[in-house]
Amino acid sequence: MFNQKLYFNKKTIFSNRISVSPMCQYKSLNGFPSDWHYHHLRNLMETGAGSLTVESTSVSKIGKITHFDLCLYNYNHYLEHKKLIRYLKKIRNIPIIIQLSHSGRKGSTEIPWKKKNKPLKQKKWQTIAPSPISRAKGWPKPKEMSIKKISEVVKQFENSAKLAFKAGYDGVEIHMAHGYLIHQFCSPISNLRNDEYGLKKNKYKFPIEVIKSIKKIKPKYKIIGARVTGTDHLKNGIKISDAKNLINKLKKEGLEYVCVSSGGIIPITNLKASKGFRFKISKEIKKDCKIITRTSGMINDFKTIKKFLKGNNIDLVAIGRKLVQDKFFLLNEKKFNLNYQLPQYKYCLKN
Numbered sequence: 001m002f003n004q005k006l007y008f009n010k011k012t013i014f015s016n017r018i019s020v021s022p023m024c025q026y027k028s029l030n031g032f033p034s035d036w037h038y039h040h041l042r043n044l045m046e047t048g049a050g051s052l053t054v055e056s057t058s059v060s061k062i063g064k065i066t067h068f069d070l071c072l073y074n075y076n077h078y079l080e081h082k083k084l085i086r087y088l089k090k091i092r093n094i095p096i097i098i099q100l101s102h103s104g105r106k107g108s109t110e111i112p113w114k115k116k117n118k119p120l121k122q123k124k125w126q127t128i129a130p131s132p133i134s135r136a137k138g139w140p141k142p143k144e145m146s147i148k149k150i151s152e153v154v155k156q157f158e159n160s161a162k163l164a165f166k167a168g169y170d171g172v173e174i175h176m177a178h179g180y181l182i183h184q185f186c187s188p189i190s191n192l193r194n195d196e197y198g199l200k201k202n203k204y205k206f207p208i209e210v211i212k213s214i215k216k217i218k219p220k221y222k223i224i225g226a227r228v229t230g231t232d233h234l235k236n237g238i239k240i241s242d243a244k245n246l247i248n249k250l251k252k253e254g255l256e257y258v259c260v261s262s263g264g265i266i267p268i269t270n271l272k273a274s275k276g277f278r279f280k281i282s283k284e285i286k287k288d289c290k291i292i293t294r295t296s297g298m299i300n301d302f303k304t305i306k307k308f309l310k311g312n313n314i315d316l317v318a319i320g321r322k323l324v325q326d327k328f329f330l331l332n333e334k335k336f337n338l339n340y341q342l343p344q345y346k347y348c349l350k351n
């Protein structure tokens with residue numbers, strides 16, 4: 001079943017059920033894809049996975065996590081993404097999705113391998129959020145977003161999606177997890193607003209507006225997905241029932257798939273990671289919301305991949321670190337018969 005194609009429409013077809021998970025590289029200057037991206041993404045394209053999601057990419061200057069995040073919000077970014085996509089598609093013609101994000105109160109931080117989860121002390125910027133609540137002790141207080149600011153950010157998502165479609169991406173994946181701005185609007189931990197963008201009244205107005213505005217400009221055969229939070233792993237946080245409620249609302253506005261993630265609204269939660277630990281919630285979401293569903297999280301062996309995909313419990317398995325660590329992980333597995341091998345290598349490794 002891992003070799004089965006997944007049809008979103010007649011032009012966007014994932015060639016198998018394994019996807020490359022998005023992974024931030026913090027290797028951009030002024031938001032542009034760099035030589036590193038060509039090298040890193042080429043390697044991931046060559047793994048045999050049936051689709052690739054490009055890392056979290058900011059829709060504005062203050063939507064970045066660090067100064068070195070990838071961006072797509074102006075014409076020059078668009079030109080560089082277009083070049084990158086043209087290059088990658090020559091290697092393998094599989095769907096490439098870009099993950100679009102705004103960091104909100106999670107932004108203005110150090111590069112993680114220099115200082116993990118630490119806000120910048122110098123060259124910092126004023127962050128924004130649904131409510132003026134810091135991410136954690138020692139983090140700066142974000143500015144509460146006005147209604148005008150919220151509409152501005154909705155427009156920024158729309159603008160980036162438009163540029164992404166034009167640049168040649170097959171779809172956009174909106175980041176609504178890992179403590180980013182949309183997650184902040186969806187979680188009772190970070191959204192204490194009493195207006196229509198709060199959680200009491202018109203639930204999920206902000207993410208709905210984002211999906212709606214992208215749907216409006218989406219070319220026919222491109223796709224819209226989202227990385228969502230299945231649970232905050234916190235007593236007062238998002239529960240799976242909230243996640244289902246959100247997904248059902250977004251589906252009506254044009255959302256075509258979800259990747260179920262969890263945790264991250266604050267740096268430390270009750271999340272206990274283990275092999276495939278999000279499979280159960282992903283399966284429940286797929287069953288109840290009837291939407292194409294991807295699961296992820298420490299999936300790094302064939303037995304598990306096979307088990308998860310069996311019986312259509314989920315549609316896609318996303319793999320991140322294992323494919324970085326071992327580019328040939330999928331290709332070396334004979335049983336997978338992924339129908340993909342670079343002809344040069346296929347020929348030379350035949351015997």
Ligand SMILES: Cc1cc2nc3c(=O)[nH]c(=O)nc-3n(C[C@H](O)[C@H](O)[C@H](O)COP(=O)(O)O)c2cc1C
Pocket residue numbers: 021022023024025055056099175178227296297298299318319320321322
């Ligand atoms: C270096 C690194 C960068 C990541 N960046 C992103 C990102 O840009 N967007 C996202 O949604 N998840 C990101 N993640 C989470 C991964 O997509 C994935 O869900 C996680 O690593 C668990 O899967 P794995 O065990 O197969 O790596 C990142 C993970 C790593 C290790």
